Amino acid sequence: MVADFRQITAITFLVMIVLSSIGLLVGGIGVMNIMLVSVTERTHEIGIRKAIGARRGDILLQFLLEASLLTSLGGLAGIIFGWMISLVSKLVFKSLPASVPAWAAIMGIVVSVGVGLFFGIWPANKAARLDPVEALRYE
Helix, strand or coil, X not given: CHHHHHHHHHHHHHHHHHHHHHHHHHHHHHHHHHHHHHHHHCHHHHHXXXXXXXXXXXXXXXXXXXXXXXXXXXXXXXXXXXXXXXXXXXXXXXXXXXXXXXXXXXXXXXXXXXXXXXXXXXXXXXXXXXXXXXXXHCC
């Protein structure tokens, strides 16, 4: 029975990793699309910033910070939701020791910010490469 339990646990662990990876991929693509729309809507603003002296790195940093802030807020919301589920589980199932370890919460924030940075690179780079004259002409 112990061997069967370990095998079931291993399969469950593998399925959870696959499902969470798919979720991170879909979420990352969503963040990238939001950032691409943001770059398109703010093309004129980017042109003004570049025209008055903003460097490529400044624009890149702005959009990467925006993407990481967006995903860190999503990660924080997920941690709060998981913590609330843990509290409800403790109330419903008195004998079940349900808690969220600090390392899991920290890892959740780190992974969510990492996803934001990874999927925000392309939109940030697109914004940073804009020609100021063309960006100012854009309406």
